[in-house]
Structure formats: structure tokens, C-alpha cells
Amino acid sequence: xxxxxxxxxxxxxxxxxxxxxxxxxxxxxxxxxxxxxxxxxxxxxxxxxxxxxxxxxxxxxxxxxxxxxxxxxxx
Amino acid sequence: xxxxxxxxxxxxxxxxxxxxxxxxxxxxxxxxxxxxxxxxxxxxxxxxxxxxxxxxxxxxxxxxxxxxxxxxxxx
Amino acid sequence: xxxxxxxxxxxxxxxxxxxxxxxxxxxxxxxxxxxxxxxxxxxxxxxxxxxxxxxxxxxxxxxxxxxxxxxxxxxxxxxxxxxxxxxxxxxxxxxxxxxxxxxxxxxxxxxxxxxxxxxxxxxxxxxxxxxxxxxxxxxxxxxxxxx
Amino acid sequence: xxxxxxxxxxxxxxxxxxxxxxxxxxxxxxxxxxxxxxxxxxxxxxxxxxxxxxxxxxxxxxxxxxxxxxxxxxxxxxxxxxxxxxxxxxxxxxxxxxxxxxxxxxxxxxxxxxxxxxxxxxxxxxxxxxxxxxxxxxxxxxxxxxx
Numbered sequence: 001x002x003x004x005x006x007x008x009x010x011x012x013x014x015x016x017x018x019x020x021x022x023x024x025x026x027x028x029x030x031x032x033x034x035x036x037x038x039x040x041x042x043x044x045x046x047x048x049x050x051x052x053x054x055x056x057x058x059x060x061x062x063x064x065x066x067x068x069x070x071x072x073x074x075x
Numbered sequence: 076x077x078x079x080x081x082x083x084x085x086x087x088x089x090x091x092x093x094x095x096x097x098x099x100x101x102x103x104x105x106x107x108x109x110x111x112x113x114x115x116x117x118x119x120x121x122x123x124x125x126x127x128x129x130x131x132x133x134x135x136x137x138x139x140x141x142x143x144x145x146x147x148x149x150x
Numbered sequence: 151x152x153x154x155x156x157x158x159x160x161x162x163x164x165x166x167x168x169x170x171x172x173x174x175x176x177x178x179x180x181x182x183x184x185x186x187x188x189x190x191x192x193x194x195x196x197x198x199x200x201x202x203x204x205x206x207x208x209x210x211x212x213x214x215x216x217x218x219x220x221x222x223x224x225x226x227x228x229x230x231x232x233x234x235x236x237x238x239x240x241x242x243x244x245x246x247x248x249x250x251x252x253x254x255x256x257x258x259x260x261x262x263x264x265x266x267x268x269x270x271x272x273x274x275x276x277x278x279x280x281x282x283x284x285x286x287x288x289x290x291x292x293x294x295x296x297x
Numbered sequence: 298x299x300x301x302x303x304x305x306x307x308x309x310x311x312x313x314x315x316x317x318x319x320x321x322x323x324x325x326x327x328x329x330x331x332x333x334x335x336x337x338x339x340x341x342x343x344x345x346x347x348x349x350x351x352x353x354x355x356x357x358x359x360x361x362x363x364x365x366x367x368x369x370x371x372x373x374x375x376x377x378x379x380x381x382x383x384x385x386x387x388x389x390x391x392x393x394x395x396x397x398x399x400x401x402x403x404x405x406x407x408x409x410x411x412x413x414x415x416x417x418x419x420x421x422x423x424x425x426x427x428x429x430x431x432x433x434x435x436x437x438x439x440x441x442x443x444x
Contacts, residue, residue, distance in 0.1 A: 005208070007206060007208055007276065007278060008278035008280070008289055009278070009289040044292075048208075052211075069208070069276060072274065072276050073278050073289075073292060074205070074271060074276075074279070074293075075189055075236075075248050075268060075271050075272040075277070075293065082353060082355055082423065083353050084436040123355075123358060126355070126362075127358075142355060142358070142423075144355070144423060145436065145438075147421065147422060147423050147425060148425050149354070149419060150336055150395050150415060150418050150419040150422075150424070164314065164315065177391055183334070183335075183336060184333075184334070184335040184337070185333070185334055185411075187330070187332055187333075187404065188331040189331075190330075257334065257415065261334070261412055264332075
């Protein structure tokens with residue numbers, strides 16, 4: 001299973017903050033987005049795999065945590 | 076009259092911190108040093124006229140305060 | 151004390167800094183230079199007045215990211231130690247949002263580390279600000295490059 | 298409070314900074330960025346341990362010089378306000394010698410002002426350090442360029 005998290009304005013737009021996805025076999029972060037959201041990725045979307053920033057081409061393993069979020073605005 | 080001040084290691088070396096000099100007519104800061112100390116100027120000596128950093132060629136007027144000191148080491 | 155801390159209530163960055171210095175032995179005369187940045191909530195942003203701020207974060211990733219930023223910056227700059235405290239949750243105007251402090255024997259390293267940490271935090275640490283103003287709520291869209 | 302102050306006894310730079318912010322109205326949410334430098338007495342210098350420091354200054358010129366540095370830096374950088382406190386007289390290891398704080402709406406200006414003030418202070422402000430160590434007393438010969 002893959003745990004998928006959404007944050008900030010993206011979570012509000014999608015109306016959800018957390019989804020679980022049965023591991024579909026070989027998949028990258030972009031593929032996870034497509035399966036769970038099914039809409040084009042917003043401009044400037046960022047992602048992390050297991051709490052580390054990554055590219056959309058990063059491979060996702062069973063058990064991973066994948067997060068999608070807008071540009072960060074802390075500090 | 077010109078009031079002349081020495082600071083820090085320079086004051087210790089010369090054995091004085093303050094001297095008054097009768098205004099000798101047209102004179103610059105280097106001339107004040109020569110009249111009051113009479114020895115060559117140490118390397119890296121700095122000077123101020125009326126509490127503002129200046130060059131040794133700065134003209135000195137009657138009533139001015141002239142100061143000589145080593146490189147500053149504050150902060 | 152650890153180098154990185156998130157806090158949900160108002161904090162005094164300077165009292166925190168003193169406690170950190172004491173707890174890490176940085177107050178015993180070895181580190182002559184401390185460079186500090188404190189970011190506070192302004193009461194305006196992009197021309198609109200802001201009454202309240204909400205800071206969302208990614209629990210777990212935020213702490214990990216900040217710890218990596220601090221460790222990497224200390225290695226890069228040669229500074230001795232650093233402290234980062236960041237608020238999360240609701241914040242009112244005038245309250246402090248972030249403290250970054252860097253400690254070193256010399257000021258060049260302290261300044262470099264402090265600046266590098268706040269820049270990396272603004273670029274990478276998963277925090278998101280939502281502003282509440284007279285016109286309602288809005289998510290801040292992005293951090294400016296070097297403001 | 299005035300922007301520049303010399304003090305003859307130990308001071309708490311962070312308490313001073315808070316008082317200054319309050320007295321100048323800088324704590325009411327207009328200035329989001331505060332950059333601070335604190336220089337403390339180290340217990341070693343150029344490889345020798347130092348037990349005590351004496352800071353001589355040029356009364357009158359020192360204050361004037363610091364006020365000019367601050368005014369010039371605020372004009373150059375666009376930062377809003379700044380505070381400089383510097384010890385004079387005898388100082389013990391671990392005590393703070395100098396506080397420089399700069400306040401601005403944005404961090405780039407706050408950092409630039411803080412750094413410019415401490416560099417100009419080290420270059421131009423008439424202070425002289427005499428160190429007391431195991432080998433006796435000596436005048437510090439010069440300030441390093443960017444340490």
C-alpha cells in the first residue's frame with residue numbers, strides 16, 4: 001500500500017488530505033498522482049517520497065509515503 | 076590653542092594622553108605630530124581632527140582637537 | 151536542547167537563544183560571534199492588511215528537512231552550532247514566526263550560516279501560510295527570492 | 298531610546314533589543330525582519346588564553362562615529378532602523394561586547410544593514426582592546442578583515 005498526502009491549498013482544492021492506494025506494481029510519483037487524482041498536475045506542484053523532496057520520476061515502492069503540495073511559504 | 080589626544084598603546088608608549096599646543100599658525104595634522112612628538116610617525120598611525128577621521132595633510136585651525144591613535148580594534 | 155524545534159504557541163526567540171546557548175555550552179567564551187535572524191508576522195502583505203496567519207506544515211518531513219538544512223549548513227560554513235525555531239498553527243500580528251541563530255568563533259561564518267539556513271528554510275522546508283484578512287482567507291502563493 | 302549606546306557594565310543584548318523595539322514602535326507588526334549580531338569575549342585569541350579585556354575608547358568621537366555609521370547604513374540599505382550597543386572598560390570572558398541589530402520589512406535589507414554596520418564599526422569606530430593573559434597585558438594589534 002502507498003500512503004498519499006496532500007497539503008495546504010492543494011488539499012483544499014482536492015477536498016482530501018490523505019489517501020491510501022493499493023500498490024499497483026512498478027510506478028513513479030507522477031503515476032501515483034495520475035491514479036489518485038486523475039487530473040493534470042498544477043503548475044509548480046512539488047512532491048516528496050518518504051518525507052524527502054523528489055522528482056515526479058522517482059520510483060515508488062510498496063509501503064512508501066508520497067506527498068504532493070504547493071510551493072512552500074514558511075519563514 | 077590646539078588640544079592633542081593620544082590613545083591606547085600610543086598613549087602608553089609616549090607616556091601621555093593629552094597635550095595642549097599654542098596655535099603655531101598654518102599647520103596640518105602631520106605638523107602637529109612633529110611639533111608635539113618630534114619622532115617619526117609609527118606605521119599604521121591614524122588621526123582625527125575634531126573627532127572625525129582625517130588625513131595627515133588635513134589643515135588644523137586654532138581651537139581644533141587633534142587625535143592620534145593605533146588601528147582600531149573594537150567589535 | 152535539540153537544534154530544531156517547532157512550536158504551537160508564541161515564543162520568545164531571545165529567551166530561547168539564551169537557553170540554547172547555555173544547554174549547548176556555547177556561553178562559556180568559546181564562540182565569539184552570534185548571528186541571528188528573527189522573522190515576525192507583519193500586519194500587511196502585498197498591500198493588504200493581515201489580521202491572522204495560519205501556518206500549516208508536514209509533520210515529520212518539516213523537522214527532518216530543517217535538521218538536514220542545519221547539518222549541511224554547519225558543514226558548509228564551518229560554523230559551530232545553530233538553532234532553528236519555527237511556529238506552526240495560528241499566529242497573530244507582531245508575533246515571531248521564526249528564529250535562526252548561528253554560533254561561530256568568527257563573524258563571517260556566523261553570518262554565512264544564519265543567512266544560508268533562512269534561505270534554505272524558505273526554499274525547501276514544508277510550511278505553508280494562509281492569511282486571514284478583510285477580504286477573507288488566502289494561501290500565500292510563494293516565497294520571494296531574497297526578500 | 299537612541300540608536301547608539303556605550304555601556305560600562307555587562308548588558309543583556311537581547312533584553313536591550315526588546316526594549317529598543319518597544320521604544321521605537323518596531324514591535325507592532327510593521328518590520329518583519331530583524332537581523333542581529335552579538336560579539337562576545339572569547340577566552341582565547343591568536344592561540345593564547347585571555348583572562349580579561351579592557352576596552353578603551355575615544356569619548357565623543359566614538360558615539361559620533363557610530364551614529365554616522367548607522368545613519369549612513371540605513372540610507373544605503375533601506376533598512377528601517379538599527380541599534381548598536383558597545384561595551385567599554387573591563388570585560389570578562391563570556392560577556393557580550395557588541396550588539397548590532399537591524400530592522401526592516403524584508404530580510405535582505407536587515408542582513409545587509411546588520412553586516413555593514415559591524416564591518417564599519419570594526420574598521421572605523423575608535424575602540425581599542427587590551428588583553429590580559431598569563432603572559433601579561435598586550436594591545437590587540439588590528440581587526441581582521443572579515444572574521
